[in-house]
Amino acid sequence: xxxxxxxxxxxxxxxxQVAIATLELLEKLNVDVYYPSTQTCCGQPLGxxxxxxxxxxxxxxxxxxxxxxDYIVGPSGSCIYHVxxxxxxxxxxxxxxxxxxxxxxxxxxxxxxxxxxxxxAKFPHKVGLHKSCHGLRGLxxxxxxxxxxxxFSTEENLLNAVEGxxxxxxxxxxxxxxxxxxxxxxxxxxxxxMGRDRVQDHLDSDVEVITGADHSCLMHLEGLINRExxxxxxxxxxxxxxKSI
Amino acid sequence: xxxADKAAEFNxxxxxxxxxxxxxxYVREKRDKSAHGVIGWEHIRDVASGIKANVLSNLDNYLIExxxxxxxxxxxxxxxxxxxxxxxxxxxxxxxxxxxxVVKSKSMLTEECHLNPHLxxxxxxxxxxxxxxxxxxxxxxxxxxIVLPAIHKTKEEVDDLFQEHIGTKPSEGNPEYxxxxxxxxLRNKFLNADAAITGVNFAIAETxxxxxxxxxxxxxxxxxxxxVHIASMGIEKIIPKEEHLGIFLRLLARSATGQxxxxxxxxxxxxxxxxxxxxxxxxxxxxxxxxxxDFRASLHCIRCGACMNTCPIYxxxxxxxxxxxxxxxxxxxxxxxxxxxxxxxxxxxxTLCGSCSNVCPVKINIHEQxxxxxxxxxKDVKQPIxxxxxxxxxxxxxxxxxxxxxxGRMARFMLKYAPRFIVYSKLNAWGKARDLPxxxxxxxxxxxxxxxKNNG
Numbered sequence: 001x002x003x004x005x006x007x008x009x010x011x012x013x014x015x016x017q018v019a020i021a022t023l024e025l026l027e028k029l030n031v032d033v034y035y036p037s038t039q040t041c042c043g044q045p046l047g048x049x050x051x052x053x054x055x056x057x058x059x060x061x062x063x064x065x066x067x068x069x070d071y072i073v074g075p076s077g078s079c080i081y082h083v084x085x086x087x088x089x090x091x092x093x094x095x096x097x098x099x100x101x102x103x104x105x106x107x108x109x110x111x112x113x114x115x116x117x118x119x120x121a122k123f124p125h126k127v128g129l130h131k132s133c134h135g136l137r138g139l140x141x142x143x144x145x146x147x148x149x150x151x152f153s154t155e156e157n158l159l160n161a162v163e164g165x166x167x168x169x170x171x172x173x174x175x176x177x178x179x180x181x182x183x184x185x186x187x188x189x190x191x192x193x194m195g196r197d198r199v200q201d202h203l204d205s206d207v208e209v210i211t212g213a214d215h216s217c218l219m220h221l222e223g224l225i226n227r228e229x230x231x232x233x234x235x236x237x238x239x240x241x242x243k244s245i
Numbered sequence: 246x247x248x249a250d251k252a253a254e255f256n257x258x259x260x261x262x263x264x265x266x267x268x269x270x271y272v273r274e275k276r277d278k279s280a281h282g283v284i285g286w287e288h289i290r291d292v293a294s295g296i297k298a299n300v301l302s303n304l305d306n307y308l309i310e311x312x313x314x315x316x317x318x319x320x321x322x323x324x325x326x327x328x329x330x331x332x333x334x335x336x337x338x339x340x341x342x343x344x345x346x347v348v349k350s351k352s353m354l355t356e357e358c359h360l361n362p363h364l365x366x367x368x369x370x371x372x373x374x375x376x377x378x379x380x381x382x383x384x385x386x387x388x389x390x391i392v393l394p395a396i397h398k399t400k401e402e403v404d405d406l407f408q409e410h411i412g413t414k415p416s417e418g419n420p421e422y423x424x425x426x427x428x429x430x431l432r433n434k435f436l437n438a439d440a441a442i443t444g445v446n447f448a449i450a451e452t453x454x455x456x457x458x459x460x461x462x463x464x465x466x467x468x469x470x471x472x473v474h475i476a477s478m479g480i481e482k483i484i485p486k487e488e489h490l491g492i493f494l495r496l497l498a499r500s501a502t503g504q505x506x507x508x509x510x511x512x513x514x515x516x517x518x519x520x521x522x523x524x525x526x527x528x529x530x531x532x533x534x535x536x537x538x539d540f541r542a543s544l545h546c547i548r549c550g551a552c553m554n555t556c557p558i559y560x561x562x563x564x565x566x567x568x569x570x571x572x573x574x575x576x577x578x579x580x581x582x583x584x585x586x587x588x589x590x591x592x593x594x595x596t597l598c599g600s601c602s603n604v605c606p607v608k609i610n611i612h613e614q615x616x617x618x619x620x621x622x623x624k625d626v627k628q629p630i631x632x633x634x635x636x637x638x639x640x641x642x643x644x645x646x647x648x649x650x651x652x653g654r655m656a657r658f659m660l661k662y663a664p665r666f667i668v669y670s671k672l673n674a675w676g677k678a679r680d681l682p683x684x685x686x687x688x689x690x691x692x693x694x695x696x697x698k699n700n701g
Contacts, residue, residue, distance in 0.1 A: 009643070012689045013653045014660075014682040019689035023697070035693055041643040048597065050619035051636045057644025086616075137599035145277065146555060146603035148286040172270070176557045180596025185674040186632075187594060189253035192678040193262060193561050194596075223679030 003033050004069035006062075006103070008079045009041040011215055018215050021238040022075040022106055028242075029114055033073075036065040044082040048181045052089055059090055067095040070102065071113065075238050077105040077135025077214045085138065105139055106238055107154045107213050117161050122244045124164030128207030129155055130198065130221065131174045132214030141213065145174050155213055155237055162240060168205045175201075179220035195224045202232060209233045211240055247590035252562035261399075266560040268396060273554040275503025276604070282505075283495065293492050294608035297545035300483050301535060307450040307483045308526065314453025315524055318515035323525045328358035331527045335360060335442070335475055338523050339369060342473050344439030348431075350457065350464035351375040352444025353391050353548055354477045354527060357570040360442075371442075372434045374463040376427055383410040389564025391571060392501045392550035397563050431463070441467030445478035445524070446547070447493060451486045454514035455524065458497060458507040465511050475523045476513065480531050481544040493547060496606035500549040534582045539617045543578045545607040552601035552611060558594055567591060574601035578614040581622065589626040592618035653688060660684045 003026065007019040026033045042062055043055030062083065066072045074080055083103045090096050110116055131153070135141045142153035159167050178184070178194025185191075199221055202210050208231075212218055215236050222234040256262055280286045300307055312322045323338075325331035331354075339347065347364065349355065349371055361371050361382070373382040377394035381387060384406055388394030395403070400418030407413040407423055411430045416422045443464045447456040455476055457464040468474040484493060490510075498504040516522035535541050553559045553573035564572035569580040569588060577591035592615045601611040623633070642648045660668065661684040669676040 007689050009649070009653070013657055014684065014688075016685055016687060016689040016692050020692060023693075035697065037690070037693075038646040040646060040649040043643060046636055046640055046643070048616070048619070049632075049636050050593075050621075050623035051640060052620050054637055054640030055643070057640060061644055061646070133596065133598035133600070137603060144600075144603055146600055148280055148283075176596050176598035176600070178557065178596060180598075183593070183596050187249045187252060187558070188674040188677060189249070189256040190558050190561050190594075191596075193256055193259075194557050195679070197266070197561075219682055220679065223675070223681065226680040227678060 001032060001070050002068070003031050004066045004072045005033050005035045006039065006042075006066065006072050006074035006079070007035070008074060008076045008215075010219070011075065014219070015215055015236070018075055018236040018238055021236065021242040022073075025106075025110075025119070025238055025242045026073065029110065029116065029119070031114070034069065039065045042079040042082045044079060044086070045181050047082065047086050047089075048183075052086070056089060059087055063087070063090065063096050063099050066099050066103075071109060072099060072103040073106055073109045074103070075106045075213070075215065075236060077132050077139050077141060078216055080105045081134040081138035105135055105141065105213060107158055108139065108141055110241075111154050111157060117157050119158070119161065119241050120163075121161075121241050122163040123240050126166045126168050126206055126208045127159060127240070128168050128170060128202040128205060128210050129153075129159060130177060130202075130210055130212035130214075130217055131155065132212055132217045133174075133176050135213050136174055142174075158237070158241060159211070162243075165240070168202075168207045170201050170205050172201055177217045177220055179217050181216070184220055191220070192224065195220050199224055199228075199230055199232065203230060207232065209235055209240075211235050211237045213237050246568070248562070248566050248568075248594040249590065251566035251568065252558070252594070255563045255566055256561065262561050264399070265397065265563060269554045269560045272393070272502060273551075273604075276500055276551060276554065277503075279499045279503040279505065283499065289492060289496060290606055290608050293496055293606060294545060296484060296489055296492065297607050298542070300485065301481065301541060301544055304480060304483065304535070307485060308480060311448055311450040311453055311483055312526075314451065316453070318453050319522070320453065320515060321521065321523045323523060325525055325527045325529070327529050328527075331358045331477065331525055331529065332360055332363040334525050335477070336364065336367060338473065338475055338521075339364070339440055342440060342521070344473060345369055346434070346438050347371045347440050347442055348374050348434055348438040348463075348467040348471065349378075349442040350444065350459055350467055351378055351394070352442065352477055353388075353571060354444055354479055355442065356388060357529065358477075358527070360477075372431070372438075374431050374434065374467060375459065375461060376424065379427060379431065380406060387565070387570070389572065390550055390553055391548050397565065435463075435466045435470050438467060438471045440473040440475060441471040442475045442477065443468060445476050445482050446497070447484050447490060448478050448482045448524075449485075449487050449490070450483055452514060454487075454512055456490065456510060456512050458494070458510050460502075460504075460508045462509045465509055468513065469517075472519075473521045473523070474513070474516070475525065477525045477527060479527055479529070481546075497547055497549050500551040500604065500606040530583050534579070537582065540578060540582060540614055542609050543575065543582070543611075543614060545609050546575050546579070547607055549606055551604040551606065555600045555604045556595075557598065557600070558596070562594070567594070574611045574615070575605075575609065578609075578611055578618060581618050585622065586626050589622045592616075592622060650690075657684050657688065
């Protein structure tokens with residue numbers, strides 16, 4: 001099984017530790033991982049802003065970079081969702097279809113394809129899980145509070161298997177953090193208010209570390225936490241799962 | 246003003262935002278609890294969505310069937326292609342009956358047509374009899390929510406309004422006292438009304454009858470007492486058969502307020518002895534929306550308001566920030582179809598979180614339509630030059646690895662070395678309330694080049 005590692009543009013530039021944790025985690029799980037060096041971005045920032053047509057070059061480059069892999073795995077539900085959902089703007093060649101079908105968010109890849117839940121990680125802290133909307137409602141990584149389905153959560157399953165980790169229960173289990181890509185700057189007031197309310201929910205629930213499978217949400221929350229000096233740490237789920245594995 | 250401007254204004258009073266958010270979240274949670282009690286909820290949504298899709302695909306035939314049966318029942322049927330025609334038809338019916346006093350129960354369609362100012366200009370007294378609508382009417386405002394029109398008002402604000410307009414005593418916002426006083430005031434209006442105007446929740450093609458759902462019984466009070474009953478409906482309100490009410494009534498009230506059913510679900514099939522009943526069937530842009538393949542499913546809407554209650558943006562920006570008859574997520578996909586330029590900021594008033602589509606009882610893919618409207622808007626409506634240029638350039642950068650490398654280096658360099666007052670200037674909306682990420686020594690590409698060589 002050849003896996004192409006997809007590292008979203010902002011993770012590559014700003015959060016290399018998340019990319020490293022993702023890579024190390026996959027390597028420790030004996031996955032044959034490759035990192036196509038000419039990758040850039042999935043094109044989501046453009047599509048979500050209405051400039052989908054201008055993102056075709058980025059999307060096509062994504063397909064070129066990843067078409068030869070059995071699976072494409074990335075530490076971001078949102079970007080993977082964009083590939084699966086919105087690459088319909090490209091001509092649906094066999095390569096495009098393959099890439100869309102084989103793109104996986106990291107947690108889903110570990111549980112669904114590798115069929116592993118207990119990764120032997122240890123993290124003795126109180127953790128709050130932020131479920132990113134695109135991962136949850138887009139990729140169906142878990143059940144959503146609006147729907148009357150049986151409860152399940154891919155990330156919760158992985159975190160519950162981490163030694164010493166205490167998963168805290170939140171008041172609003174899957175409310176959006178307010179990042180929303182360019183929404184975060186064009187609707188600054190609401191974006192900030194939504195983020196603040198999420199941070200407060202974690203504080204009210206005695207959380208020490210906020211985690212999630214999408215670092216864009218976490219970047220937004222971390223920006224608020226740092227500005228307001230809140231006693232919370234932010235870590236991507238890959239970083240937790242990679243602890244003393 | 247754009248949605249963002251109005252939302253920022255609303256957010257100046259954080260305590261009120263918190264209150265508004267909590268009040269609507271409470272309704273959302275009631276909805277969850279009540280829907281959990283229904284076995285097969287998700288299946289019922291599928292069925293409802295299927296019925297609506299069928300209706301929209303055969304709308305012409307169903308409307309003709311409905312008209313035929315309504316006429317047979319002795320109801321007078323009128324067709325209005327737009328708001329102006331609707332208002333003129335209503336005026337004419339009122340004039341023919343020499344009606345000067347009108348009571349109205351809740352109807353978003355008459356709000357959409359701006360019927361009240363039209364009638365008031367002809368010296369007709371129109372009283373909104375739904376308590377929430379009555380509050381916004383005397384406050385000279387518009388509803389901020391389609392089910393809870395006065396949700397933006399605190400009980401203290403209502404107290405002040407009632408003192409001024411219906412002469413109540415100060416009560417520190419005592420809801421029981423204020424409701425009772427409103428009831429007394431409205432009872433007089435009901436008893437003296439010449440005509441009653443209602444909306445329509447469902448129009449049944451098979452029977453030619455209509456269904457009006459209220460919690461206050463005000464549609465019934467009005468229409469039973471007055472000599473003339475005028476019901477205004479959008480063309481999309483049709484359902485094929487009476488038995489389909491079993492689907493829609495179960496979904497409507499649970500989605501709207503978490504009640505198993507509205508207190509009154511009244512079926513009006515024909516005028517009572519010696520009275521007149523009129524139905525005005527209104528298009529007002531609906532056929533145009535129907536012709537837009539990507540957006541036609543927006544016409545499934547049964548006006549439950551669940552998407553507003555669940556929307557994290559709506560809860561924190563208030564209904565008036567949308568500056569449209571129908572606010573919130575559903576309004577943001579309906580309004581651009583009516584006036585793209587005026588409402589061009591609405592599809593961007595969303596993080597595309599998808600919660601709206603999940604609560605929608607008739608499964609409208611609201612967040613997907615928001616995404617699609619965005620693609621239309623940047624082409625058809627003039628965009629701010631800075632935003633447009635940045636995104637166009639980004640498209641080129643992200644399609645070219647060398648440019649991407651260069652931009653990444655520049656951005657990281659700036660974040661690391663530029664003075665704080667430049668990075669956090671007024672131009673940086675991100676940095677107003679949030680810190681930017683701390684830049685580490687190298688990016689992942691650089692790390693990988695040194696530590697691994699598996700470049701595929």
